[in-house]
Amino acid sequence: MTHAFSRRNFCLCCIAATTFSATGWLTPREVFAKTGGIVDMIKDSAAKAPISIHKLRGNVSVLEGSGGNIAVLNGADGKILVDAGIGVSRVQVKAALARLGPQPISTLINTHWHFDHADGNEWLHGEGAHIIAHKNTRTHLSSTQRVEDWSFDFPPSPAGAIPGEVMEKSHTLSVNGDTLTLEYYGPAHTDGDISVRFAEADILHTGDTYWNGVYPFVDYSTGGSIDGMIMAAKKNIEASTDKTIIVPGHGPISNRAQMIESFDMLSAIRDKVASLKNKGLSLDEVVAAQPTAAFDNKWGQFVIDPAFFTRLTYVGV
Incomplete structure (x- = not known):
């Protein structure tokens, strides 16, 4: 099964291509400095972006075009959503959900707090969604959060956007x-x-613990780490089989083999950067050594370029 996803739905992807022109790829921080607001740019683009529907298996579909990939399980118990996209896409997302059937929205699961996955919480709650997330996600949504690499302060979310139910280790729902x-x-x-994980459909939505086809972003500002990304990749592999359909947080619909390739890439780059850092090389010296070179092609x-991903890795080893 193949799905013709564009790269529009990557977290930082809605930035105009001209931003990455003569001087090469810029980090999100550099883009912010040049444009005055990377988050605002992404939201402006999302407000106009069409939403594509990709039917996967059983009653599970994916909506592409509003930030991260949104999974939808439809049925008699209502529509169950994994991630909410960006709020300014409300009109397009609502129309796409209506095309899946007349069932009401009943439950929303946030894979994490970032705006391209949870900014739509408030309007979806207004449509009847009961919101579930990890307890740390609720904490982040409930207070001001700064993402240093985006040079942006996110204000506390409105009351309706705050998850009403939280989990710590695991949680199970039997629906549809x-x-x-x-x-x-x-x-x-x-x-x-x-x-x-959708057990009967054999579909795994990984959130942003897996980005298919590009270097991922690691948000150290709110507790992320390169070692944690590698551990999560290992756990995602263990939770899947060769028949499992993988829905990454960003990028095309995927499979276990591609996820293993991503794990191998992350592990290899992490080890190379750690080795160079342990030899006493500075951040700039490690970037100049191009430890990602074997994987850059x-x-x-895309947005997280080799130098920026090297910097993200260096911080965490």
Whole structure:
């Protein structure tokens, strides 16, 4: 099964291509300095972006186009959503959900707190969604959060956007003829990431613990770490089989083999950067050594460029 996903739905992808022109790829911090607001740019783009529907297996579909990938399980118990996208996409997302059937929205699961996955919480709650997330996600949504690499302060979310139910290690839902298992592996992309497995459909939504085809972002500002990303990748692999459909937080629908390739890439780069750092090399010296070079043609061609991913890795080893 193949799905023609564009790269529009990557976390930092809605930035105009001209931002990455003559001087090469810029880090999110550099983009912010040049544009005056990377988050505002992403939201402006999301307000106009169309939403594509990709039907996977059983009654599970994915909506692409509003921030992170949104999974939807439809049925008599209502629509169960994994992630909420960006709030300014409300009109497009609501229309896409209506195309899946007349069932009301009943439950929303946040894989983590970032705005491209949880900014739609408030309007979805207004439509009837009961929101579930990890306890750390609720903490982040309830107070001001600064993401240093985006040079942005996120204000506390409105009351309706705050998850009404939280979990710590695992949680199970039996809805619409499927069993959803929510698992927390520990700090990874942030300190509140969870994966969601649809047992009967054999589909795994990884949230941002897996980015398919590009270097991932690691948010150290709210508890993420490169070692945590690698551990989460290992856990995602263990939770899947060769038949499992993988829904990454960003990027095309995937499979276990591609997830293993991502794990191998993360592990290899982490070890190379750690070795150089342990030899006493500074951050700039490690970046200049190009420890990601063997992987850049495949993984380094988008927003998180090789130099920036090297910096993210260096911080955590």
